[in-house]
Amino acid sequence: xxxxxxxxLILVTNDDGIYAPGLKTLIEVAEKxxxxxxxxxxxxxxxxxxxxxxKYPLRIKKLKEEGGTQFYSCSGTPADCVKIAINQIMDxxxxxxxxxxxxxxxxxISVVYSGxxxxxxxxxxxxxxxxxxSVTDYSSKPDFSGAVLYGERIIKHTIxxxxxxxxxxxxxxxxxxxxEIRGIKVCRQARGLWIEEFDKRTDPHRRDYYWLTGYFENxxxxxxxxxxxxxxxxxxxxxxxxxxFSDLNAMEKLRSGYAKART
Amino acid sequence: xxxxxxxxLILVTNDDGIYAPGLKTLIEVAEKxxxxxxxxxxxxxxxxxxxxxxKYPLRIKKLKEEGGTQFYSCSGTPADCVKIAINQIMDxxxxxxxxxxxxxxxxxISVVYSGxxxxxxxxxxxxxxxxxxSVTDYSSKPDFSGAVLYGERIIKHTIxxxxxxxxxxxxxxxxxxxxEIRGIKVCRQARGLWIEEFDKRTDPHRRDYYWLTGYFENxxxxxxxxxxxxxxxxxxxxxxxxxxFSDLNAMEKLRSGYAKART
Numbered sequence: 032x033x034x035x036x037x038x039x040l041i042l043v044t045n046d047d048g049i050y051a052p053g054l055k056t057l058i059e060v061a062e063k064x065x066x067x068x069x070x071x072x073x074x075x076x077x078x079x080x081x082x083x084x085x086k087y088p089l090r091i092k093k094l095k096e097e098g099g100t101q102f103y104s105c106s107g108t109p110a111d112c113v114k115i116a117i118n119q120i121m122d123x124x125x126x127x128x129x130x131x132x133x134x135x136x137x138x139x140i141s142v143v144y145s146g147x148x149x150x151x152x153x154x155x156x157x158x159x160x161x162x163x164x165s166v167t168d169y170s171s172k173p174d175f176s177g178a179v180l181y182g183e184r185i186i187k188h189t190i191x192x193x194x195x196x197x198x199x200x201x202x203x204x205x206x207x208x209x210x211e212i213r214g215i216k217v218c219r220q221a222r223g224l225w226i227e228e229f230d231k232r233t234d235p236h237r238r239d240y241y242w243l244t245g246y247f248e249n250x251x252x253x254x255x256x257x258x259x260x261x262x263x264x265x266x267x268x269x270x271x272x273x274x275x276f277s278d279l280n281a282m283e284k285l286r287s288g289y290a291k292a293r294t
Numbered sequence: 295x296x297x298x299x300x301x302x303l304i305l306v307t308n309d310d311g312i313y314a315p316g317l318k319t320l321i322e323v324a325e326k327x328x329x330x331x332x333x334x335x336x337x338x339x340x341x342x343x344x345x346x347x348x349k350y351p352l353r354i355k356k357l358k359e360e361g362g363t364q365f366y367s368c369s370g371t372p373a374d375c376v377k378i379a380i381n382q383i384m385d386x387x388x389x390x391x392x393x394x395x396x397x398x399x400x401x402x403i404s405v406v407y408s409g410x411x412x413x414x415x416x417x418x419x420x421x422x423x424x425x426x427x428s429v430t431d432y433s434s435k436p437d438f439s440g441a442v443l444y445g446e447r448i449i450k451h452t453i454x455x456x457x458x459x460x461x462x463x464x465x466x467x468x469x470x471x472x473x474e475i476r477g478i479k480v481c482r483q484a485r486g487l488w489i490e491e492f493d494k495r496t497d498p499h500r501r502d503y504y505w506l507t508g509y510f511e512n513x514x515x516x517x518x519x520x521x522x523x524x525x526x527x528x529x530x531x532x533x534x535x536x537x538x539f540s541d542l543n544a545m546e547k548l549r550s551g552y553a554k555a556r557t
């Protein structure tokens with residue numbers, strides 16, 4: 032991969048797999064803005080979070096090169112894809128990482144479970160401006176027109192301005208047509224939780240098994256600075272995600288607590 | 295599971311699997327302080343981060359009940375273990391969640407990849423005071439004596455004082471005997487990165503495959519408020535980990551950037 036011009040070098044990945052329509056759409060957006068290398072899991076790997084493959088070796092396969100864009104599949108997780116792309120496939124570190132467009136929301140606490148966002152966080156760890164993009168539509172053929180229009184704006188802005196250090200973006204698009212979307216809101220992730228409802232079944236050998244199901248509960252539905260509020264009110268949500276998990280405010284509290292315990 | 299007394303109900307889990315010596319040690323510590331339910335993956339699931347099992351059903355198996363402590367294995371990830379314990383196994387929400395003791399460090403950026411810490415974060419999401427504990431020793435039989443002494447102190451303190459809201463703890467113990475450990479330091483995670491070095495090999499069918507390997511690079515080895523510094527200087531490190539990934543400071547920067555872009 033040689034940078035033959037001044038166009039940015041863009042790494043595109045996802046967690047729905049190399050054949051997902053959302054990846055194809057994101058590649059098309061990226062190709063307008065830079066030179067693209069696409070690498071994605073060889074099948075869907077949703078809910079993989081930031082898992083990496085340690086027990087098994089990884090395989091990568093060059094699928095095709097089309098209009099300058101290279102396509103690879105990888106046997107690993109989204110985080111593996113980013114690592115192996117940077118280390119084995121690309122001649123230099125990409126200028127931008129795009130992950131998605133995910134088929135399904137990654138707003139609020141879903142950021143924790145999301146392979147899409149793990150790829151973006153992994154990019155951020157490598158000091159690459161990184162954006163995860165998701166539509167709040169779980170179908171195999173969502174309407175991506177709003178994601179394309181607003182996604183391109185956010186990506187262009189990121190290419191020009193960069194991102195604050197230690198931050199990547201979690202972008203979610205409401206399930207609406209372009210005309211219905213009211214604009215972009217920078218937000219924080221809403222506080223909420225997936226309430227589990229395991230579906231217990233019995234197999235033909237009379238052994239129990241459980242399917243993980245559940246529903247999302249928003250703990251602060253009226254908080255206008257949250258991603259959930261933005262999406263419900265027809266905005267694109269942009270949440271800056273910290274790649275450092277330390278809680279600096281809590282440090283002081285804990286320190287004084289421990290100091291008291293000693294006395 | 296009935297709470298038959300005033301002892302706290304403690305959920306113990308890990309990512310090294312139900313037969314790991316670190317889990318056994320942590321259960322022994324927990325049994326001194328409360329009533330214990332232990333559930334862990336049926337085999338080692340390191341590097342799984344916050345992955346959840348969506349494609350396959352989960353199986354749980356009650357292995358034994360010993361001195362009041364119940365032992366379960368689960369076919370899923372550490373995060374699955376926490377979810378299914380709370381939803382299917384325990385009569386009420388536990389008062390405390392302990393994850394570990396992990397065989398290997400989860401300091402600095404390893405928090406992102408760690409199944410041990412994902413279980414603690416999952417506990418935090420359920421508003422359970424949660425602590426991940428790890429020794430910086432990857433062997434199958436580490437010296438846990440320091441972890442037991444200082445771990446018990448940290449756990450007792452957490453039972454008494456609770457944790458700041460939205461925070462769980464990432465505790466790492468240096469690879470030292472009890473006498474050599476100088477005490478406990480509350481820290482932030484050091485900035486650093488795992489530098490990948492994929493080991494490329496060729497299988498008997500002449501197809502390439504890659505093993506993920508690498509080494510950790512500490513970007514700030516002299517920063518005395520970091521976990522890496524604490525561990526190198528013979529302290530137990532305690533990092534408060536935020537379960538909300540939003541970067542509130544970056545929100546303002548992004549907002550003003552987007553506002554400018556519009557004008």
